[in-house]
Amino acid sequence: MLAAVILTKNSERTIRETLEGLVKSSYIPREVVIVDGGSKDNTLKIVESFRDRLNIKILYDEGRGLGYARDLGWRRTSKYIKYVAMIDSDVIVDRDFFKNALQILEKDGKLGAIGAKLKPKCSEGGILAKFQTKNLAIHLHWKEKPYPEEIIATHTACTVFRKSVLREVGGFDPYFRLAKEDSDISFRIRKAGYKLSYLEHYVDHLETGKRFWKINFRYGRSYVHISKKHPIEGKLWTKKNILLTFSLIFFPLELLIWLHYFMRYIKLDDINFSDAFILSLVETVRQMVRTLGMLYEIIFGSR
Structure with missing residues (x-):
């Protein structure tokens, strides 16, 4: 069965x-x-x-x-x-x-x-x-x-x-x-x-960390694909993606994004201060990598 x-x-x-x-x-x-x-x-x-x-x-x-x-x-x-x-x-x-x-x-x-x-x-x-x-x-x-x-x-x-x-x-x-x-x-x-x-x-x-950044870049590229087929559920230009895109050229926004994630991580039950600091930093960079993947697909994607 x-x-x-x-x-x-x-x-x-x-x-x-x-x-x-x-x-x-x-x-x-x-x-x-x-x-x-x-x-x-x-x-x-x-x-x-x-x-x-x-x-x-x-x-x-x-x-x-x-x-x-x-x-x-x-x-x-x-x-x-x-x-x-x-x-x-x-x-x-x-x-x-x-x-x-x-x-x-x-x-x-x-x-x-x-x-x-x-x-x-x-x-x-x-x-x-x-x-x-x-x-x-x-x-x-x-x-x-x-x-x-x-x-x-x-x-x-x-x-x-x-x-x-x-x-x-x-x-x-x-x-x-x-x-x-x-x-x-x-x-x-x-x-x-x-x-x-x-x-x-x-x-x-x-899990393994060996392909972490490559996978996240690829995941960002897929944002473009899902938005084309499901423009409502997979909306591409959300407030989050707009902010992340601007943060790539305006560094102070990256600090605000890190602070946003830090405040979310520090509220998790099994996360201490140092973990929240580091994990929110990795989260911020991950989101940047996904945004770069999204922009790459918009500019260079063949579909």
Whole structure:
């Protein structure tokens, strides 16, 4: 009844733990579809070692991006599959998440998808490691109220989608190569009249700081893409983005932005003064990097 779709690319650092999490789940997916983006490390060798424990299919996305890869994955599941779990290759699924998610989806026909909450873990030291496990977005994510409350958008790191709803809304859009394919599918599911929710289940998200700035630049580029397709939900020139853009040429605004984030971080329960000072600094720089990505895509983007 359930298939899991996992996107990989040079994922040897984490893919073994991800697949072991599926094996240990109280509900093991009937199929595990691996969509690989051209791994040059031992990712696929590790995947092959699980064939005796999981029903694995391996596909290739030909470098066409996240939207295409996710769409390819769910469309290649078997006809009898009713639900599709999108799982990132650096996520360890909670033992009972699938079981409880399926129980709710079976009872509530208007629920289009239900996700787990992410609990970042980073074995590396340093400021970026601390930021990834304690940043403001994560705290806000944890405060989201679980089912039956609704959310505006879900992620694709660990979410179970109703396959018939994916089919009804046209699946994932290959236009979203870099990021925001999760926001796009969420907006379309809600526009089709279905609900999105979180379960109060936390899954480990194995973070690394190695590509932190590159990922955030790419994320900023995706702001332009989502605004073109969803100009209301993904409005590009928000007050925040206007302020961040001006701050790139008027330095005092950056100090105001840092102070804004400092005041928000200092109010978090598990953050002390020094943490708030450093984390708000990283947050400010991250927002600048995303803004640079957005401006790069506006000026140089081909779409």
